[in-house]
Amino acid sequence: MTRADGSVTVGPALPAADAGFSPKKLLQLLGISALYLVLVTLPTPAGLTPAAQKALALMVAAVLTWVLEVIPIGIASVLFVFLQGPLGIYPLGEAVTNFSTPTIFFIMAMFLIATAFEESGLGRRLSLWLASLAGSNPRYVLLSFMLPTAILSMVLADIPTAVMFASIALGLLERTGCLPGKSNFGRAVMMGIPIAASIGGIGTPAGSGINVMALGLLKDTAHVNVNFLQWSALGIPLVLILTPIAWLILTWVVPFEIKEVSGLDKVRADLRRLGPLSAGEKRFVGIFAMTIVLWFTEPFHRIPAPFVAVATAALFFAPGVNLLNWKEASGRIGWDVILLVGAANSLALSLWKLGAAKWLATGILGGLGHTTLLTLVLIIAAFGVFSHLLIPVATGLLAVMIPALAVLAAGMGVNPAALVIPIAFTASCVFLLPLDPIPLVTYPYGYYKMLDMFKPGVLIALVWIVLLAFLIVGATGAGLI
Numbered sequence: 001m002t003r004a005d006g007s008v009t010v011g012p013a014l015p016a017a018d019a020g021f022s023p024k025k026l027l028q029l030l031g032i033s034a035l036y037l038v039l040v041t042l043p044t045p046a047g048l049t050p051a052a053q054k055a056l057a058l059m060v061a062a063v064l065t066w067v068l069e070v071i072p073i074g075i076a077s078v079l080f081v082f083l084q085g086p087l088g089i090y091p092l093g094e095a096v097t098n099f100s101t102p103t104i105f106f107i108m109a110m111f112l113i114a115t116a117f118e119e120s121g122l123g124r125r126l127s128l129w130l131a132s133l134a135g136s137n138p139r140y141v142l143l144s145f146m147l148p149t150a151i152l153s154m155v156l157a158d159i160p161t162a163v164m165f166a167s168i169a170l171g172l173l174e175r176t177g178c179l180p181g182k183s184n185f186g187r188a189v190m191m192g193i194p195i196a197a198s199i200g201g202i203g204t205p206a207g208s209g210i211n212v213m214a215l216g217l218l219k220d221t222a223h224v225n226v227n228f229l230q231w232s233a234l235g236i237p238l239v240l241i242l243t244p245i246a247w248l249i250l251t252w253v254v255p256f257e258i259k260e261v262s263g264l265d266k267v268r269a270d271l272r273r274l275g276p277l278s279a280g281e282k283r284f285v286g287i288f289a290m291t292i293v294l295w296f297t298e299p300f301h302r303i304p305a306p307f308v309a310v311a312t313a314a315l316f317f318a319p320g321v322n323l324l325n326w327k328e329a330s331g332r333i334g335w336d337v338i339l340l341v342g343a344a345n346s347l348a349l350s351l352w353k354l355g356a357a358k359w360l361a362t363g364i365l366g367g368l369g370h371t372t373l374l375t376l377v378l379i380i381a382a383f384g385v386f387s388h389l390l391i392p393v394a395t396g397l398l399a400v401m402i403p404a405l406a407v408l409a410a411g412m413g414v415n416p417a418a419l420v421i422p423i424a425f426t427a428s429c430v431f432l433l434p435l436d437p438i439p440l441v442t443y444p445y446g447y448y449k450m451l452d453m454f455k456p457g458v459l460i461a462l463v464w465i466v467l468l469a470f471l472i473v474g475a476t477g478a479g480l481i
Helices: 023-041 050-068 073-083 092-099 102-119 122-132 138-153 158-176 184-200 209-222 228-253 264-274 279-296 305-315 326-332 335-353 356-364 373-389 394-412 417-426 450-477
Strands: none
Touching (some): 050 356, 050 394, 073 092, 092 335, 102 158, 102 335, 122 138, 122 279, 138 158, 138 228, 158 184, 184 228, 184 450, 209 417, 228 279, 228 417, 228 450, 279 305, 335 356, 356 394, 373 417, 373 450
């Protein structure tokens, strides 16, 4: 299933939507269309051109359409790219060009890499091995699920990583007698896995398509290039600090009802049955290890990370490797994700080039230009975290905020990356409520309710905001960004 932020959910099936006529959806579509007409017929504010006013109105319409899923996200995304021409907002050819960026091909390649990881069998082997390392103490069992999930999510898509560990955790909980809706230990595990996947997603640009989109917008709007190593130098320490803190918060907020976890013998037996590494697993390890080396050494060889990802994905189809075949692998690609990110990029660049981003920065963020960098980053990070309660579309939020923050940074005389990276990092903080695809991996299992995630989620988010602010200020002072 594809959600409004463009991510694909894999896991227990949610109730199927009614494919028939929906008066509610029709009214929503008419309402969004009417809102657009109202916004473009209002007097043009000072500092805006009519085209920029239309661009802002179209962005509002796009975000509402994505949030409400009035029409399928993929086709809606393409529609909003093409509407820019007939509506007189931006030349159609340039709008389409702004859609087709290296970001969308990087995301496609990461879907294929994650699929190869699973198809090789290495994903199951690794998750079984990591789960088998814990003893019977439930606190350390929870950590044995959260820490590896976060680490793997740094270099693989967060949702497949959460799916792998959730499937093993489910069997363990069932063998331990932890019943859905009644077991606090089950509640903590099923919340802990998606929380860890969300945290791990910020570790490197490869952890989430949102990261790559943010870097692309930063480069296109502010002409600032943050490479794979620079991002990871900030992201990896934050993941390694925040994950154990999230684990401690969960064990405090959700006290366990059991003293010992059973069922680990079955996990170890399943691992033994796998035997030694297969040829396919060895091929994946060799190719992906080379990929990681090339990503982290980008400052030296100057080979862009998207090219490395696409070349890696292509190798998995090569004769002699044969880890993937296109007919099956193409069905695992989140095409809606790719179309949504491309559309958000196109709309964002229109806002930037038409001056709408500068108008937003002056009108909404202008008063923040005289605050200290620490205070400003705290505000940006808090906005990025808590805006998910109202606007659960990270791509749309970044498309509006990154160009505006780039303008604000230029006015303050600071590196735009110091303001853009905080909003990009907090785009992954999606565990206040299980409305995002990552927590929706485990939510349908029934171990926790909608509001159960809010209390630990808020505490983790507050720590995230403070840690991120001091990390960014420290990195800026040290000249890292």
